[in-house]
Amino acid sequence: xxxxxxxxxxxxxxxxxxxxxxxxxxxxxxxxxxxxxxxxxxxxxxxxxxxxxxxxxxxxxxxxxxxxxxxxxxxxxxxxxxxxxxxxxxxxxxxxxxxxxxxxxxxxxxxxxxxxxxxxxxxxxxxxxxxxxxxxxxxxxxxxxxxxxxxxxxxxxxxxxxxxxxxxxxxxxxxxxxxxxxxxxxxxxxxxxxxxxxxxxxxxxxxxxxxxxxxxxxxxxxxxxxxxxxxxxxxxxxxxxxxxxxxxxxxxxxxxxxxxxxxxxxxxxxxxxxxxxxxxxxxxxxxxxxxxxxxxx
Ligand code: NAD
Numbered sequence: 001x002x003x004x005x006x007x008x009x010x011x012x013x014x015x016x017x018x019x020x021x022x023x024x025x026x027x028x029x030x031x032x033x034x035x036x037x038x039x040x041x042x043x044x045x046x047x048x049x050x051x052x053x054x055x056x057x058x059x060x061x062x063x064x065x066x067x068x069x070x071x072x073x074x075x076x077x078x079x080x081x082x083x084x085x086x087x088x089x090x091x092x093x094x095x096x097x098x099x100x101x102x103x104x105x106x107x108x109x110x111x112x113x114x115x116x117x118x119x120x121x122x123x124x125x126x127x128x129x130x131x132x133x134x135x136x137x138x139x140x141x142x143x144x145x146x147x148x149x150x151x152x153x154x155x156x157x158x159x160x161x162x163x164x165x166x167x168x169x170x171x172x173x174x175x176x177x178x179x180x181x182x183x184x185x186x187x188x189x190x191x192x193x194x195x196x197x198x199x200x201x202x203x204x205x206x207x208x209x210x211x212x213x214x215x216x217x218x219x220x221x222x223x224x225x226x227x228x229x230x231x232x233x234x235x236x237x238x239x240x241x242x243x244x245x246x247x248x249x250x251x252x253x254x255x256x257x258x259x260x261x262x263x264x265x266x267x268x269x270x271x272x273x274x275x276x277x278x279x280x281x282x283x284x285x286x287x288x289x290x291x292x293x294x295x296x297x
Contacts, residue, residue, distance in 0.1 A: 007232070007264035012276035015155050016148075019280035023287055024064040030290065037066045037290035039097040039123065040089050044082060044108065045075035050101045057099070060279050066286050079108045083116050090118040093297075096289040097123035099282070120292060123285040126173065135180050140292075141285050146178035148277025149212065149233055150187070158210075158231055158266065160189035166204050168221070168254070169214030170195040174235055178212060201225070213254035223259035232260055232267040235274050 027037065039061055043054050054070055061068045071085060082104075089098050098121045104110050114122075119129040125141035133140050142150075153160060165182045169175040170193050182189040194204050196215075202225045205211055213221050214235035226232060236254030253270030261267050268274055 003262060006261045007267045010152055010156055010231075010233070010266050010268045010273060012152070012268060012273040015152050016276035016280040018155065019151060019277070020060070020064055020283060023280070023283045026287055027065040030287065031065065034290065034294055035094075037096050037286050038094055039066055039068045039099060039286045039289075040092075040095045041068060041070045042073065042082070042085060042089075042098070042100045043070055044073045044077055044101070045105050047103070050103070054101050056279060057282060060283055061286065064283050066283060075105050077105075077108075079112065082108060082113060086113065086116045090116075090121060093293075095121065096293050097121055097286040099124055120296070121289055123282060123289050124173075125177070125285065131172065131177065134177055137184055141288065142181065142281070143173050143177045144281040144285065145174050145214075145235060145274060145278045146181050147281040147285075148274055149178060149235070150181050151281065152233070152268070152274070152277050153210075153231075156266065160187045160210055163189045163209035163231075164192070164207055165189040165210040165212070166192045166194060166208035167212045167214065168194045168201065168205065169212075169216070169235070171214065174214040175212075178214075182210075215254050217254055218252050219254065219256040221254055221260070222256040223263045226255075226260050226263055228263055229265040230263075232264045233274060234268050234270050237270060237275060 041054050043050060058068045089095050098117050100113055102110060104113060114126045117127055119127045122130050123141055125143040130141050134142060160182055167175050167178055175193055179191045179193050181187060182191045192204055194201055205221060205225045206227055208227055208230055210231045211226060212233040216236055216238060218238035218240050232255055234253035234255040238252050239249040240252050242250040251271050
């Protein structure tokens with residue numbers, strides 16, 4: 001039972017539902033005189049988490065009126081075969097967005113495959129052209145997780161302007177693009193990006209007005225590392241053993257939720273926080289891809 005003094009939850013369920021409702025309404029209008037947006041997903045191998053993610057994306061898409069197909073390739077598919085498929089999808093005018101589910105098997109160079117996706121269909125926003133546009137301040141597709149975090153903040157009336165924002169994690173899909181978004185003149189935060197070689201991480205996190213944890217380390221940021229009244233965004237998704245549950249594990253974030261919640265101003269839960277926003281923003285990017293394709297046709 002939350003205490004009255006606990007931080008308000010940033011409820012990913014409600015906020016992502018609002019995004020999905022908007023995308024659905026926009027697609028309903030769009031399809032008055034266009035075909036529905038079409039997303040093609042590529043899944044290589046049998047990684048259970050990846051399969052579940054792709055199934056989730058197919059379901060989300062269907063709910064808002066996006067059509068999908070999934071190319072499920074064997075784990076031993078060669079890099080050249082995969083690249084051939086990506087090129088075919090790039091050339092197919094009936095496809096608006098392409099998503100290659102990561103991670104790829106070890107024998108495939110992820111970067112080469114990401115670079116092969118047409119930047120105009122790259123709804124994940126991982127292509128260097130799209131990352132470059134984001135860094136320059138003129139984004140086309142914003143990677144869905146940082147996009148979802150910014151959407152969460154704006155829909156919750158949290159203005160990052162002037163805040164000391166500290167991001168823990170420097171990946172290309174979360175930390176770096178989020179740093180760029182928070183630095184934009186539309187956000188105006190002062191940004192610090194911490195990583196595994198940061199000296200005295202706690203000294204940085206303790207002065208964060210906005211703390212974003214994206215390291216992939218279960219509950220490693222406790223109340224002692226968080227400033228009183230901070231806004232805390234937990235991106236991490238970590239499995240911890242829970243023998244008493246049906247699955248044998250439960251999901252936790254990078255934030256030690258129970259100890260941090262009473263100290264924070266706002267906080268995202270895991271699950272039920274950023275992950276849901278990520279899923280919703282992919283839908284928005286796919287609609288954008290359909291619009292861009294129609295404009296350039
Ligand atoms: P990654 O492994 O690519 O990057 C992790 C980053 O954290 C690295 O930059 C590393 O330097 C840093 N790091 C690791 N341990 C650290 C420590 N002890 N102190 C400081 N920095 C540390 O991971 P990623 O793909 O960015 O994902 C990060 C986490 O977010 C994972 O748990 C992942 O499952 C989760 N994730 C969630 C979503 C979502 O939608 N909620 C989306 C993407 C990733």
